[in-house]
Amino acid sequence: MESMTLSPKEQDIQAFVRKYQASLAPSNNPYIQYLFKLNQATVSVYTSGKVLFQGQKASHYAAFFGYKTEKTNDSSQQMPLIGSDEVGNGSYFGGLAVTASFVSPDQHDFLRSLGVGDSKTLTDTKIRQLAPILKDRIAHQALLLSPEKYNQVIASGYNAVSVKVALHNQAIYLLLQKGLQPEKIVIDAFTSQQNYGKYLKQEKNHFPNPVSLIEKAEGKFLAVAVSSIIARDLFLENLENLSQELGYTLPSGAGSKSDRIASQILQAYGMAGLQHAAKLHFKNTEKAHKLLER
CATH class of the missing domain: 3.30.420.10 (Ribonuclease H-like superfamily/Ribonuclease H)
Structure with missing residues (x-):
């Protein structure tokens, strides 16, 4: 399975959306603006402007944005x-x-x-x-x-x-x-x-x-x-190991699930808990505090 990430221009993203509009699919990820279920590939357009291509024909769809497959020189x-x-x-x-x-x-x-x-x-x-x-x-x-x-x-x-x-x-x-x-x-x-x-x-x-x-x-x-x-x-x-220590299943990545778990750890252990389990300079720390204040 191929996988690559590109950062194309907004106008090119919109052109891709128009071309493959019939393949748009719903997504529960708040950071995904458009999700396409295509033939042998999935394309996720994130709110950050990055586009993730995954699947057997990922490079085929990435070629829309000028991506060229790099052949490995085995030598x-x-x-x-x-x-x-x-x-x-x-x-x-x-x-x-x-x-x-x-x-x-x-x-x-x-x-x-x-x-x-x-x-x-x-x-x-x-x-x-x-x-x-x-x-x-x-x-x-x-x-x-x-x-x-x-x-x-x-x-x-x-x-x-x-x-x-x-x-x-x-x-x-x-x-x-x-x-x-x-x-x-x-x-x-x-x-x-x-x-x-x-x-x-x-x-x-x-x-x-x-x-x-x-x-x-x-x-x-x-x-x-x-x-x-x-x-x-x-x-x-x-x-x-960190999940076992804190009693929470810590997710990989930095999405909204991480925000929710972080707010729960904050409530249970305070900043010392996050200091022990998370990279504090991520924006998730600020988001966890806001969730706790609600």
């Missing part, structure tokens, strides 16, 4: 390679998990036999099944920044981008300390190469290997795909 990963990815950045509850993994070409067939690929196409159940196998067979370094620590780091002067730079850099640094010798290091791009370099100067640990930030890298490099799966498993485990 680009025919070398010992470290790939790094993070999970939890867009979720209000739970920590921020980052994993760097070392994969060599002789492991590709094994990974493909497991169905390792873009983790966004895998269910959480499948990810929880794959992660223990990958952790046992693949050299990796996983880091989890708990919500409480995350809030402390943000309060100390880091921002949502620089904290990810710090975690990716540390995970790769620690993996390299094990004596591994990759010919290439790839991070699934979350910022520009220039921004990454700027924030990297603030970090204590450095290594000489060049790092490439590549968009949609989890679908192009098996090392990044492995890291994405392990990081997702770590994030889900943290979310489950």
